[in-house]
Amino acid sequence: MRQAAAGQYRRRGGRFGGVERIVGAIRARWPQTQIVLRADSGFARDNLMAWCEAHGVDYVLGLARNARLTRAIGASMQQAQEQHRETGRSARVFQELTYRTRKTWSATRRVVAKAEVLPARPIRVSW
16 A cells, blocks of 8 residues: 655655554454555654554665665675676675664664675665
């Protein structure tokens, strides 16, 4: 189910009433169902993550690339490059780490990073 775009979310001051409404409706009908929220980096805001954590909602959110995260997975990026050099094929290496922003997150959270090298393309990193 698609909800508001990230830009609308930010313009609304980070409110996420649609998520609360949808989660409430699902829980009313299927109280034991595991709920997983998936959204891009525009929604990776502390208030949404904290709400999900407080209400038992799992989440998978994209994170914007930044220098700290890129440094943290440097070894995985090298490993992906080596695999690509050896095979000539796409190479992906996943790494789990804990991360907290310097200013905007209230808690340290689990991050799974993907270092990826594709044929005839530079290294891609996604979170």
